Amino acid sequence: MDDLLTPAQRSWFDAAVTFAKSELVDDVASRDLEGTFYRDGYRRCGSLGLLGLPVPREYGGQGDDLLSAVAAVEGLGYGCPDTGLVFALGASLWTVTMPILAFGTEEQRRRWLPGLCDGTLFGANAASEPEAGSDIFSMSTKAEKRGDRWVLNGRKIWITGGAIADVLVVFATVDPGKGALGLTSFIVPKDTPGLRIVREIPKLGMRTAPMAELAFEDCELPLDAILEREGRGARVFNAALEWERGAILAGTLGTMRRQLERCVEHARKRKQFGQAISKFQAVSHRIVDMKLRLETCRPLVYGFARTKARGEDATLEAAMAKLHVSECFVANSLDAVRLFGAAGYVCENGIERDLRDSVGGVIFSGTNDIQRNIIAARLRL
Known part of the structure; x- marks a missing residue:
């Protein structure tokens, strides 16, 4: 490091x-x-x-x-x-x-x-909708100007922290016919009348980061609730997504490091057939692969941060970091469960929790298929 x-x-x-x-x-x-x-x-x-x-x-x-x-x-x-x-x-x-x-x-x-x-x-970011996940320009949540107020109507889903947020950045369209030019972003306090938590959504992993579905029902906001300017929501959304894709898995680097250290310690101490299981090539090679994945992930995340800090476009770097780190976290977590065996499969050791938590990474912030599309486009493929 x-x-x-x-x-x-x-x-x-x-x-x-x-x-x-x-x-x-x-x-x-x-x-x-x-x-x-x-x-x-x-x-x-x-x-x-x-x-x-x-x-x-x-x-x-x-x-x-x-x-x-x-x-x-x-x-x-x-x-x-x-x-x-x-x-x-x-x-x-x-x-x-x-x-x-x-x-x-x-x-x-x-x-x-x-x-x-x-x-x-x-804070929570409310962009995804039941019929508009990665395709944000197809969102149906509408913002209508009525006198000195904006009025939001629509639903948002898969919102991390939606049920516990004190303030939300919400995306809506002022005119569906305008596509990207109709998208507008708003700052919405949690106690705004018309904002309703429909339900909390149980999920496979990262259960301590609650997810929710939200409804906006004649949700009234002052005119100065707009973030950026009317019709410039796509700019806000793309910037937020770039920061998120490139940096949100920084914590995963630390998790993978801790995970690797646990596996090394376990492999050295666990005895089978008269010797430490680290002496078996099938085990040692698995740990080597875990180490290799970790070390190839870190430069991508910090490379994104350096590019962004220079004020340069980091769309490509963010997509590569998100894609590679999330895939490697899944692979390392599965290897950790295999290495620990039954002890890794049961809940008491926390090994299985890493595996459950890792799966979300290939989906959130745009699925990994979307990331591959972005990278391919930057390569002019």
């Missing part, structure tokens, strides 16, 4: 690891079973400054760089076994905090960013 980070950036990784091991230790197995978000842990992350690392100090952040933020999230993933918490934290940071910072008015920044940075507010 040292060749990827400056000493200052590395210090954020170390601080996050130390913090997570001391402050984010609880009964994650029970919360996973119940599907409970660790809100107190989220607030603690805010008190350390992890939620606002790339946000200027004037808005409540740390004023640090993007690589420091990525390093800190990786450290959280290494020190904290609650993958859902780390994922939800990233979703709020990359798809709500950063868009408000980039596209918000001065008033919007000063209203929302301090709370998002210190952990008193949690």
